[in-house]
Amino acid sequence: MNIQTLSILAASLGFLVSGNIAQAQEPIQPISTVKEINLAEVELGKKLYFDPRLSKSGFISCNSCHNLSMGGTDNLKTSIGHNWQQGPINSPTVLNSSLNIAQFWDGRAKDLKAQASGPIANPGEMASTHTLAIDVLESIPAYVNEFKEVFGKDKIDIDQVTQAIAEFEKTLVTPNSRFDQWLLGDKDAITDNELAGYNLFKSSGCIACHNGEAVGGNSFQKMGLVEPYEATSAAEGLAAVTGKDADRFKFKVPTLRNVEMTYPYFHDGEAETMTEAVDIMGRLQLGRKFSDDENAQIVAFLRTLTGDQPTFQLPILPPSTETTPKPQPFD
Amino acid sequence: MNIQTLSILAASLGFLVSGNIAQAQEPIQPISTVKEINLAEVELGKKLYFDPRLSKSGFISCNSCHNLSMGGTDNLKTSIGHNWQQGPINSPTVLNSSLNIAQFWDGRAKDLKAQASGPIANPGEMASTHTLAIDVLESIPAYVNEFKEVFGKDKIDIDQVTQAIAEFEKTLVTPNSRFDQWLLGDKDAITDNELAGYNLFKSSGCIACHNGEAVGGNSFQKMGLVEPYEATSAAEGLAAVTGKDADRFKFKVPTLRNVEMTYPYFHDGEAETMTEAVDIMGRLQLGRKFSDDENAQIVAFLRTLTGDQPTFQLPILPPSTETTPKPQPFD
Known part of the structure; x- marks a missing residue:
């Protein structure tokens, strides 16, 4: 290590120390990037997050109301649900939602995993049922294989679905504002x-x-x-x-x-x-x-609180098969 | 160039020649990748393609019915439009649509640019108007700047909007099946x-x-x-x-x-x-x-006709401002 390297190192350490002091003195802390994450669950969860087949209509996905092109929201006063029903509440952003004390405005879900199961089966939102959503996924070989690789079980269940979605959502932090x-x-x-x-x-x-x-x-x-x-x-x-x-x-x-x-x-x-x-x-x-x-x-x-938005490739979803339950948008 | 390189080259040439012969004999030709494209228009068009603010509700984008996660379609019998109206026809895929003789099932648009202006102002689809769509875009400084950079004009018009969307759509080819x-x-x-x-x-x-x-x-x-x-x-x-x-x-x-x-x-x-x-x-x-x-x-x-699906990062849309016309999902 030469003297130049040493002085750069010293300057960096000084920067870090002063940075840490600044943090310690302020009531707001910088967003840390995600430290522990199951990447296989994230990739699966990303597909599920964008898959409208989790809704009865085949038209509404998690991303419809928590749109990752638009700050993780729909930018509407209250959301549009199945059959254009007007939702009762504003869709909160999914960005940095892993940092929330609880999920939903009223905190009725303790974490992201518990939250994710709600809208799928809510008649005013995606209007499906957990059984139907699992039937859809079980009918698609690429999903069956991916769930098995990720979770090591023979059957897909709603617990795996919400676990994967939640793991993807944990990656949706916005550091570097x-x-x-x-x-x-x-x-x-x-x-x-x-x-x-x-x-x-x-x-x-x-x-x-x-x-x-x-x-x-x-x-x-x-x-x-x-x-x-x-x-x-x-x-x-x-x-x-x-x-x-x-x-x-x-x-x-x-x-x-x-x-x-x-x-x-x-x-x-x-x-x-x-x-x-x-x-x-x-x-x-x-x-x-x-x-x-x-x-x-x-x-x-x-x-100044706008951070780096999550960037990732739009996922490509595996096609349905002849046995996949049909979407029912107009029933 | 040594002998080994030469023989590899010869083998490659042989491969290409036999490939060309195969093509010439068959009534189906391989998809070629896009040769001439305006990349700045593509990047702008990608944002517009994903922007639901081109619809009256603020909820429906081009990607809603021509979903690039799902083969450029909505996988529904007929599509869902503004206020959950049932569309009269199946949404054709946007993939490889630049190769079509004309656009729409009845060919009423001569090209992608002409097509793109239709759904925005169709009361049964996105239910906006071209004037309203331009007002929305003009109220968002990041769009104003990007349109100016791309088209070099002082005002955004519908011609630029459809040109950019069409240019993005030209990239949506699926080679390598x-x-x-x-x-x-x-x-x-x-x-x-x-x-x-x-x-x-x-x-x-x-x-x-x-x-x-x-x-x-x-x-x-x-x-x-x-x-x-x-x-x-x-x-x-x-x-x-x-x-x-x-x-x-x-x-x-x-x-x-x-x-x-x-x-x-x-x-x-x-x-x-x-x-x-x-x-x-x-x-x-x-x-x-x-x-x-x-x-x-x-x-x-x-x-065997399924090709490489277009891969790109989900675009991040610039936020609306205080002067942006509000979405009207329930009026």
């Missing part, structure tokens, strides 16, 4: 205005709920804490899970990662823009009316 | 049974319409030539374009490339399996009832 670069020590990664927005985000109290690696996703909070929220949606939040009146309108705090891509906002999708969402949150949760300049500064900070 | 490998001289690329199927396909007359690079797509033919076709669909075919009674039930002969992925079959999607399609075609078009063994042989040949 400008804000994370800043957290890691690159002080030029964000502008002074964006930094001022972050400081206001902290000093005004947004950070109390939107913190941690996902800038949210790690607690349930009441929507309308200082001022009541005038909901048009019937969603009751955590109360629907716990049965406790005190949990009415408590929703999982959404992640703010990639928030510029995940519009519209709130569980009911009522806030169309970041400006509107910041304004409402300030008033209802913090009792604070942000000035236009303050609002714009916070929005500027929020835009 | 086992049958093409055989055509190019690799005699082990298909089995004896598959070859027997091909010979029967030729000797029984299927080849009269299904020939050329796309194994179809290059002529219009009457559905029900020997025996009348008992149609449940109201589609009239070419007559709807020419107004001539003689053109009733004349449809564009579909490509058989990747046919194992593009079920169900015919303009009305009435044939669910290749077996059924071969049987009906034999009786109605050729006056020939194939035995079960003959049918199976032809189907075995048809499966």
